[in-house]
Amino acid sequence: MLLALDWTQLAQQTVIGLSSGGTWALLALAIVLIYRSTGVINFAQGEMAMFSVFIAWSLVNHGLAFWAAFFLTIAISFAGGVAVERVVIRPVEAAPVLTVVIVTLGLLFVVDGASKIFWSPERRTIPNAFSTRPIDVAGVAFSIQDLGNIAVSLGLVVLLWGLFRYTKLGLALRAAAGNPDESRLLGIRVSWMLALGWGLAAALGAVSGMLTAPALGSFDQNLMQPVLLYAIAGAVLGGIESPLGAVVGSLLLGVFVTLIGTYVGWVGTTLRLPVALAVILGVLLIRPTGLFGRSEARRV
Amino acid sequence: MRRALGIGLWVAMVIAGLAVFLLLPHFVSDFHSRDLAQAGAFFIAIIGLNLVTGYTGQISLGHGALMAIGGYTTALLVVHEHWRDVWTIPLAGIVAGIVGFVVGLPALRLSGLYLALATFALAVALPDLIKKFSHFTGGTDGENFLASAPKQVTGLGGITIFGHSMTQNHFLYYLTWSIGIIGFFLAWLLVRGRAGRTFRSVRDSEVAAASSGVNLAATKTVAFALSGVYAGVGGALYVIQNEIVDPLSFTVSVSILILVGAVVGGLGSLWGLVLGALFVEYLPTISTHVSTRPGVPDFVYGAAIIVVMILLPTGAGGLIQRLVRPLTSWLYTRP
Numbered sequence: 013m014l015l016a017l018d019w020t021q022l023a024q025q026t027v028i029g030l031s032s033g034g035t036w037a038l039l040a041l042a043i044v045l046i047y048r049s050t051g052v053i054n055f056a057q058g059e060m061a062m063f064s065v066f067i068a069w070s071l072v073n074h075g076l077a078f079w080a081a082f083f084l085t086i087a088i089s090f091a092g093g094v095a096v097e098r099v100v101i102r103p104v105e106a107a108p109v110l111t112v113v114i115v116t117l118g119l120l121f122v123v124d125g126a127s128k129i130f131w132s133p134e135r136r137t138i139p140n141a142f143s144t145r146p147i148d149v150a151g152v153a154f155s156i157q158d159l160g161n162i163a164v165s166l167g168l169v170v171l172l173w174g175l176f177r178y179t180k181l182g183l184a185l186r187a188a189a190g191n192p193d194e195s196r197l198l199g200i201r202v203s204w205m206l207a208l209g210w211g212l213a214a215a216l217g218a219v220s221g222m223l224t225a226p227a228l229g230s231f232d233q234n235l236m237q238p239v240l241l242y243a244i245a246g247a248v249l250g251g252i253e254s255p256l257g258a259v260v261g262s263l264l265l266g267v268f269v270t271l272i273g274t275y276v277g278w279v280g281t282t283l284r285l286p287v288a289l290a291v292i293l294g295v296l297l298i299r300p301t302g303l304f305g306r307s308e309a310r311r312v
Numbered sequence: 313m314r315r316a317l318g319i320g321l322w323v324a325m326v327i328a329g330l331a332v333f334l335l336l337p338h339f340v341s342d343f344h345s346r347d348l349a350q351a352g353a354f355f356i357a358i359i360g361l362n363l364v365t366g367y368t369g370q371i372s373l374g375h376g377a378l379m380a381i382g383g384y385t386t387a388l389l390v391v392h393e394h395w396r397d398v399w400t401i402p403l404a405g406i407v408a409g410i411v412g413f414v415v416g417l418p419a420l421r422l423s424g425l426y427l428a429l430a431t432f433a434l435a436v437a438l439p440d441l442i443k444k445f446s447h448f449t450g451g452t453d454g455e456n457f458l459a460s461a462p463k464q465v466t467g468l469g470g471i472t473i474f475g476h477s478m479t480q481n482h483f484l485y486y487l488t489w490s491i492g493i494i495g496f497f498l499a500w501l502l503v504r505g506r507a508g509r510t511f512r513s514v515r516d517s518e519v520a521a522a523s524s525g526v527n528l529a530a531t532k533t534v535a536f537a538l539s540g541v542y543a544g545v546g547g548a549l550y551v552i553q554n555e556i557v558d559p560l561s562f563t564v565s566v567s568i569l570i571l572v573g574a575v576v577g578g579l580g581s582l583w584g585l586v587l588g589a590l591f592v593e594y595l596p597t598i599s600t601h602v603s604t605r606p607g608v609p610d611f612v613y614g615a616a617i618i619v620v621m622i623l624l625p626t627g628a629g630g631l632i633q634r635l636v637r638p639l640t641s642w643l644y645t646r647p
Contacts, residue, residue, distance in 0.1 A: 053425060100618055107625035110371070114575045115621045117568055121614025128607025241436060248429045283444065286437030293418065293430050300421045 023152045025274050026267055031158035032227070032242075033266020034165030038220035039236075039243035040250070040258035041172065042213035047252050049189040049209045050101070052112045056119035058240030060096070061217030062233060063123050064089040065225045066131050068218075069138050078139050082222055086215045093214025097207040105203070127233050140226040161223050168219060169259050172212075176255075185209060241285060242269070249292050251305025261303060265292075318643035333489055337482050345485040346553060351593035352488035353550040358573040358585050358592075359492075359499050360542025365571075366579035367503055368535040369515030370419050374431030375543050376567030377438045378415070382408040382544025383551035383562060384442070387455040390464045397457065397552045398466050398487065404548035405541040412540015416533040423518075435567040439559040454558025465555060488549050495542060500582055502538075511535055512580075543570075576620055578629020587628040591620070 039057060046054045064085050071081035100119055104112050142160030146153040176182035187195040188205035196202050217236075224239055225231045246265045250257025265288060273284045296302065337345040361375045382404035389395040389403065418430045442449045449455070457465050471483050478486070502508055513521035514531050522528050551557045569592045577588020599612035624631050 047425075053428075103622040104625055107621070108579070110365070110571075110575050110579060111621050111625045111627075114572055115618050117572060118614040118617030118621065121610045122618065123614075125607040125609070125611025125614060129605070129611060130607075133606055244429065245433075248426060252425055282440055286433075286440050289433035289437055293433055296426055296430065297418060297421055300423070300426060302426070 020152050021274075022271075024154065025270050027154050027158050027162070029267035029270030030263055031161040031266070032224075032270065033246070033263040034162045035220045035223045035227075036239060036242045036246050036266060037165055037259045037262035038168060038216045038223075039239055040247040040262045041169065041255055042216040042220070043243060043247045044252060044255050044258045045209050045213045045216070047247075049185075049206050050112065051109055052116060053244060053252075054119075054213070055113070055116045055240075056123055057213065057217050058236035058243070059120045059123040059127070060089070060093065060214050061221035061239070062236040063092075063127050064214070064218035065138070065221040065231065065235065066127055068222050068225075069131075069136055072138060078141060082141070085222065086218050089218035090211040090215040093211040094207045096214070097210035101206075101210070102203065105206075124233060131233075133233055135230040135232050137230045138222070138225050141223065157227065161227070164219065164223060168216070172216075173255070181208075238285070242266075242288075245289060245292055249295060249302055251302025253306070254302070254304040257302055257304030314643050314645075318640070321643075330493075333493065337485050342479050342481050345479075345481040347593060347597075349481070349484040349488045349553050350550065351589045352485070352492045353546045353553065354570065354573055354592055355492045355546075355586060355589035356488075356495050356549065357543045357546030357570050358577060358589055359495055359582065360539040360546065361570050361574045362577070362579060362582065362585060363499060363503070363511070363542070364416075364535045364539035365574060366581070367508060367511040367515060368532060370416075370532060370535065371424065371428040372415075372431040372536075372539070373428045373564075373567055373571065374415065374433070374435040375539070375570045376562045376564065377431075377434045378408045378412055378540045378543035379547030379550065379566060379570075380438055380442070380562035381411045381540075382547030383557050384449060384547075385544070386548040386551050387457070387557045388449070390457055391450075391455045391461050394461065394464060396464050396466060401491070401545055401548045401552075405545040408544020408547065409537045409541035412543065413533050413537035415540070416536025419532045419536065420529050432564070432567070435564045439563055442559040450558070452559060454556060454561070457555040466552075484553050488553070491545060491549065495545065496582060496585075499542075503582065515580075572617060576617075576624075576627050578627030578632070581627075581629030581633060583632050584628030584630075 039061060042057050042061075043053055046052070046057070067088055068081050068085040071084055072078060076084070096119065100115060101112065104115050140157060141164075142157040144155050144157045146155050147159075174182075176186060184195070184200045185205050185208065187198070188200055188202040189209070192202045195205075220239065220243075221236055225235055228235060242265060243262060246262030247258040248261070249265060250259070250261025252258075268291065269284050269288050272287060276287075299305075336348065340348070357375060357379055360378075361372060364370050364372055385404040385407045386397065386400040389400040390397050415431060415434060419427050422430055443452055446452070462468065466483070468480060471478060471480065473483070503511065510521070510526050510531050513524065513526055514528060514535075518528055521531075547562065551561070554561070573588035573592040574585070575588075576584075576591045577586070578584035595613055595616055596609065599609040599616065602608060602612045626633075
């Protein structure tokens with residue numbers, strides 16, 4: 013078995029895994045972003061991304077070029093994310109955490125329903141961002157699409173890191189998430205920072221969706237549901253507080269899931285998610301705060 | 313004097329509640345009693361979830377899986393071992409309780425969202441696992457009582473109990489809600505006493521609880537096990553009512569449904585849970601009444617959840633407490 017290991021296939025499968033892991037990483041980042049500022053997992057993140065994909069589909073169908081539609085969708089999604097925070101989340105800002113979680117679950121149904129009202133539930137296709145033609149790297153054939161997905165995902169991660177690390181807005185966003193009370197004293201509009209965070213998260217989700225949809229071939233309203241599960245799993249694996257952890261966790265998960273799906277016969281495609289979740293549970297039992305999470309010291 | 317008045321009011325409330333329970337099926341259609349019975353199955357599972365999440369503070373997103381364990385225990389005993397369906401309920405509760413205990417073990421190391429993910433993983437994985445072990449569980453087709461074990465189904469074509477004859481739907485209603493009321497009463501006894509204080513101390517501060525001599529590990533696992541018993545009984549009743557179980561009976565959405573019911577009913581209180589159960593049972597039906605156009609029911613369903621949560625951030629239980637507090641504080645202070 014081991015002797016017959018085909019290195020070309022292994023390299024190809026790894027890149028495929030990194031490609032899907034990269035799209036999950038974007039959604040995972042969106043989840044971490046909101047978690048750090050609000051303390052809840054936004055269960056509607058996947059459906060919001062799905063809605064963005066449908067917006068992109070409409071724009072493309074109205075004759076826009078893919079990349080024009082791509083950037084316009086990101087802008088619309090950002091505005092939409094801000095609006096959702098203002099309308100739905102702000103009223104429950106002071107409520108118990110689980111109340112906010114239930115609100116995001118409600119939001120999941122609302123967005124799903126709205127998308128079915130605007131766009132009939134049938135399968136559609138969206139043009140590919142990148143060519144699916146294989147290119148030859150060191151004797152191994154990779155698809156340009158997979159490499160492109162990885163490039164866009166990682167590029168966006170770097171861009172986001174730059175925003176948070178080097179701009180005043182990023183500093184304000186971090187301050188508002190880390191210590192809302194003192195930030196307020198320093199004149200940061202904390203509530204609006206939360207809304208901006210939701211906007212950024214929605215934009216990230218939109219990119220994740222627009223990379224996921226072409227890779228599937230055709231899609232409908234269910235397209236982001238598995239992605240959301242993998243993204244949550246990846247974020248938790250990396251440590252839900254850590255953006256770096258979310259990226260690394262999702263990429264690891266992508267590679268792991270693809271490889272066990274390929275090499276372990278009884279796992280196949282049906283048991284990929286359960287097996288991945290079981291492994292994550294194992295990791296968490298050894299490191300209860302994820303790979304990159306820090307355990308907090310608390311004064312009692 | 314005030315104390316006597318308080319007790320009198322309390323007794324009157326209980327009697328009124330029991331009267332509603334006994335008479336309700338006679339005011340609604342026969343078919344409708346079955347919906348009410350299903351709400352009862354959710355009610356029992358929601359009490360269980362509230363014990364572990366509302367009182368002990370351990371978030372579980374996987375109670376649908378514990379319901380599935382109870383439901384499949386019932387189904388396998390009925391179909392393979394030819395037990396009468398209602399007699400499987402205690403065993404379903406015990407088996408789900410044991411599984412609940414095991415599910416509680418990660419809670420000793422994980423907290424908050426990490427625990428939520430662990431339980432969520434169980435809920436996501438279980439339907440696939442059930443399909444995988446198809447020779448045992450009936451696979452994708454599931455187990456159909458009417459097809460494979462009609463003799464074990466209680467109440468088909470009417471049933472006579474203590475000289476009262478009633479339809480199957482009425483029987484299911486009375487069976488479910490009787491168990492529900494007993495379960496509610498037991499939970500009430502539990503949370504108002506020493507065990508409840510222990511649970512709440514773990515929820516409010518683990519460190520403080522541990523330093524006051526509370527055994528965290530035992531408390532958490534016992535809470536999960538108890539919660540599993542409730543979920544298992546709820547799942548068993550759900551399967552008995554539907555007379556069929558398959559992997560899609562208990563997907564993640566059931567876990568979410570129960571959580572919504574518990575939060576809408578009010579975490580950390582018991583009285584609102586009836587409303588929580590009715591909410592999750594009837595909201596999907598009501599939202600299809602608005603319009604059956606694709607998407608509209610989902611939209612209405614989600615919007616209703618959001619509006620309720622914005623208006624009642626602490627659920628129906630919180631509202632009840634707020635309304636009743638002036639009365640109770642008047643009743644229980646000496647003039």
